[in-house]
Amino acid sequence: MKTSTNIRILLLTLFIIAITLLHYLTPLNLHYLHDIFQRLYYLPIILAAIWFGLFGGLACSLTVSIVYAPHILFQWGGHLTIELEKYLEIVLYNVVGCVTGLLVQRERERSVELQKTADGLELSFKKLQAQSEQIIAIEANLRRAEKLSTLGEMAAVLAHEIRNPLGSIRGTAEILKDDYNPGDPKYEFIEIQIKETERLNRVVEDFLRMARPLPSEMARCRVQDELETVVMLVADDARKRQVSLQLESAASDVIVRADGEKLRQAFLNIAINALQATASGGSLTILTSVCGVEDGSNVCEIRFCDSGCGINAASQAKIFEPFYTTKPDGTGLGLAISRKIVEGHGGTLEIESAVGVGTTVIIRLPIPLDGAMNSPAI
Ligand SMILES: Nc1ncnc2c1ncn2[C@@H]1O[C@H](COP(=O)(O)OP(=O)(O)O)[C@@H](O)[C@H]1O
Ligand SMILES: [Mg+2]
Incomplete structure (x- = not known):
């Protein structure tokens, strides 16, 4: 029992004893x-x-009745008719104890119920607040996405417009180059012009491909x-860079439903990145395997492991950002495009890298069941 309850009981007992003594001694x-x-x-x-x-009310009124009764019976004589008023008072003690107790109890139950309703309301309010915050955040994201897509559309139109004059600049530069001999400073300038136009053209094309x-x-x-084609395409570059290139394919055929040309483009971007990051004497190994996933379906895993410079943590957070x-x-578009292609095929693209050790790009593509291979949904 709590101390406050004990104190209250003690107080009530003292109260009753004091009043009873007053009765008996007066x-x-x-x-x-x-x-x-x-x-x-x-x-x-x-x-x-x-x-x-x-x-509590009843227990107290009964106690009072018990301690008060002997006083009526023995000190006042206890005649029912003469002391009727005192007997009635005892009945009233019990009625008051009972009624007050009942009222208090009902009030207490009601306040508990009210508290519960208030708690429930507070919970609902908090939920509502969280939901409204979520809605506001989603709305802000939507607005940003809308803005970005409009910007992307405009940029794509701009890129398209840049491509044609670029072709003319390059063409005229080629013609001008014929007028000079190698070694002539102007010849070198025109070479730079051609190289830079080529680079600009590459940026524009990559950007258009993504947008x-x-x-x-x-x-x-x-x-x-697709991997064999990619290896063939980069073999010459690898030889020049003195990087050993190896393709280790899964034993059986790995068939996915995909746009072969786009997949090849994604693989090529990743292989080129790996070769560019690897110093002479290093290696690039491409591994293919098939693994099962929890839901019983199979996934094809392609790993591009290079022994290159690796990517530090700060860069890892940004490498998928366009540009x-x-x-x-x-x-700065290779990885962004590659990931977009892979995700467009229902797959994932992850990068594991350690500075000075190398980088592994992991592509996972779903392998549809044989029956589903021809369905247009995949
Ligand atoms: N295999 C890799 N090893 C080290 N760094 C890499 C590798 N692949 C990508 N990166 C880093 O990610 C950046 C972005 O790559 P990417 O999107 O292909 O653009 P780009 O090749 O034109 O720079 C690269 O500039 C490079 O710093
Ligand atoms: Mg690249």
Whole structure:
């Protein structure tokens, strides 16, 4: 029992004892004092009902009745007719204890219920607040996405417009170059002009590819075939850089439903990045494997492991951002395009890298069930 309850019980007991002693010790001829003492009993009864409810009120009124009864019976004579008023007072003690206790109890139950409703309301309010914050954030994101897509559209139109004059600049530079001999400073300038136009053209083309990707032509696609083509395309570059290039394919055919040309483009971007990051004497190994996933389907995993310079943590956070590049002639679009292509095929592209050790680019593509291979949904 709590200390406050004990104190309250003690107080009530002392109260009852004090009033009872006043009754028993005051001479009977001072009846007006007895009348006051009689009413004093209501104080502990009402207090008990307020503090302990119906049970407390009743227990106190019964106690008062028990201690008061002998006083009526033995000191006042106990005649029913003469002392009727005192007997009625005892009945009233119990009625007051009972009614006050009941009222207090009901009030308490109601306040508990009110508290519960208030708690529920507070919870709903918090939920509502969280939801409204979420809605505001989503709305802001949507607005930003809308703005970005308009900007992207405009930039794509601009890029398209830049491509044609670039072709003319390059063409005329080629013609001008014929008028000079190698070694002539003007010849060198024109060479630089051609190289820079080529780079600009590459940026514009990459950008257009990303901003307005061509619709995918999904078909049965053997992953090994695409990788072999990529290895063939970069073999010469690898030889020049003195980087050993190896393709280790899965034992059986890995067939995915994909746009072969786009997949090849993604693989090529990653292979070129790996070669550019690897110093002579290093290696690039491309591994293909098939692994099962939790839902019972299979996934094809292609790993491009290079022993290059690696990517530090700060750069790792940015390499998928369009136009992020650490190369003087880079476009910063290779990885962004590759990831877009892979995700467009329902796959994922991840990068694991350690500075000075190397980088591994992991592409995972879903392998559809045989029956689903020809469905247009995949
Ligand atoms: N295999 C890799 N090893 C080290 N750094 C890499 C590798 N692949 C990508 N990167 C980093 O990611 C950046 C972005 O790559 P990418 O989007 O292909 O653009 P770009 O090749 O034109 O710079 C590169 O500039 C380079 O810093
Ligand atoms: Mg690149």
